Amino acid sequence: MPFQRDVKLLVLVINISGIILVAGMADVWVELRAPRFVVHRHSAVLRCEHNVDADSLYKVVFFKNGQRLMKFVHGRDPPYELYNITGADINLIQLTPTSVTLERMDFAASGTYACEIALETPLYSKVSKLHEITVIVRQKFRPKIRIKHKKQSSNDHLEATCQSAPAHPAPHLTWFINNMKVDERLTVPHGTVNTHRHHHGIQLAMTNSSLHFPLSSLQLFPNQTVIITCLSTIPSYASVGEGFADVQNHTVTVNVVRMEPPPTQLPVKIVSSEFSSSSRCGTKLILIVLVICLCHFKP
Structure with missing residues (x-):
């Protein structure tokens, strides 16, 4: 009987030990x-x-x-x-x-x-x-921005295109205006294009994107310069602690002329009272002289 009690106690210790170890595995x-x-x-x-x-x-x-x-x-x-x-x-x-x-x-x-x-x-x-x-495969040069007009009105829509350099995989394009990311709803991605260039048997690809940005949405001073940047990256977003695997960018400037609103009425010239009185006196004097002159030459 004492032997049996010892056996049961030993089994109990083993079971308890096993439960503790197995429960600890959940923290591995x-x-x-x-x-x-x-x-x-x-x-x-x-x-x-x-x-x-x-x-x-x-x-x-x-x-x-x-x-x-x-x-x-x-x-x-x-x-x-x-x-x-x-x-x-x-x-x-x-x-x-x-x-x-x-x-x-x-x-x-x-x-x-x-x-x-x-x-x-x-x-x-x-x-x-x-x-x-x-x-x-990294990009070997920066993306290319094309803009029709380098000088525009503040009421215009800024129209621009950007094309990345060949790479693998195709880079991702992001637009910035005055160092602020542009809402993606104002950009039009045109997808990727395979190029004739290869790197150790892998065909490289380029990415194209367009920008349609209303300049009226900016708080501009007269004749202000707007900075436009196209960022070309692999991948599309930088990972925490690692950043981008490859990044290139191109920046251009556009001169924007702010259009002033038209006046609501024609300008009115205000004349002082002193000037008005002297003007009336001068008018009377001219009339008197004319009367005298007419009387003198009367036949």
Whole structure:
């Protein structure tokens, strides 16, 4: 009987311990941190970050498009197992249990990446969210703005077009006037156009956009200069902590003549009372002289 009580107590302790460990697994997190965009033939570091103690970590696996890229197993000799990857080389010197450096990345290296961590005691594993990496070709020159008239009236609509430089993927265009972003409802995107230019077998594309902006909406001084900017970026919005992968911009100025509203009535000249009195006296004097003259020459 005492033996049976000891057995029950031992099982109870194991069960309680298991409940605590399993409940703690809900607090485990894992995240793959890597750049969203990588310039063609450049490198990228993939880091599998987590909150598991290093002594408890048993295995780390990196994936690309669901296929294994690298596996680390604690206690094995050798601890690393590498798999084939198309479009990049793994830097063996910088390899760690939780990081992989991909070098000379080609367009085939673009894809969806993830990582997984595993514990041996208790048996548990968790996979990170998917992370997209795109290999890009940067713009080699700034976008081009075209405006019909560099001098306009404040009552006119500003008409302008912008075309980006060739790149991959096609850049995104954003308009600014006096350093303020223009409402997208006042712009007309014209999509992308494939060019005859290629970069290592990838066809580059350009983006076009038009601007139709009412200058009357601006608070302008007479003969004020309006600054127009076309921003060409990859991607369309800068990510937090990383910014744009590629950015170019072009700025031009337009002279705007402010049109004054027409007067509501004709201008009236106000004459002072003194001037009016003297004018009346002068008129009387002229009349008297005329009368005298007429009398003198009467036949």
